[in-house]
Amino acid sequence: MVMFDGELPAAEELMMNSDPVCAMSATNTMSSTFVGSGGHLGNVFVYVKSGLEGQTFPAASGTVELNQEGCRYTPHVMGIRVGQTLNITNSDPTLHNIHATPDANEEFNMGQPIQGMTFERTFETAEVMVPMKCDVHGWMNSYIGVLDHPYFAVTGPDGAFDLSALPPGDYVVEAWHESLGTQTQNVTVATGQTAEVSFTFAQ
Ligand SMILES: [Cu+2]
Secondary structure (H helix, E strand, C coil): CEEEECCCCCCCCCCHHHCHHHHCCCCCCCCCCCCCCCCECCCCEEEEEECCCCCCCCCCCCCEEEEECCCCEECCEEEEECCCCEEEEECCCCCEEEEECCCCCCCEEEEECCCCCEEEECCCCCEEEEEEECCCCCCCEEEEEEECCCCEEECCCCCCCCCCCCCCEEEEEEEEECCCEEEEEEEEECCCCCCCCCEEEEC
């Protein structure tokens, strides 16, 4: 569970009118930075930061989807495995470009002028997080956590996450939020038991 103890910033009014296609979607002008209610914090990337060294894991099956719809990225925060295919789609009848600005991976920047266009990318190195943005629409951004193991999750609006497939062991678990920073906790998973982990971000 991830909680937020503080005052939520006022909803960000976004300048979506600059593109008539985006303006049609402007009913949803809430920033996706803070998602959740009642103190529950969504869009937090939670992952095992250490404790899995030296282990190898079966390759991920399937692709991960990143969609541009209503001049937003969906999802806003996501995780992917090293080498797993990221399928990026433009569902809008307007130009978007996908500009990834990683530190450890290769930067890329590709335009998608036509509705329905897709392309695929992979990431070669673990990196938390890879920022993505659209240079046409300054409000469009998203973050992708790239990991070489499968133990990661993104909190929903209820603040909940589930790493329950994690085998017994001693771990450092990190919670990352785009504007509140990171927190870590030492977590011991005993055989046959469930560890409850809670993070509280304050401002
Ligand atoms: Cu765009």
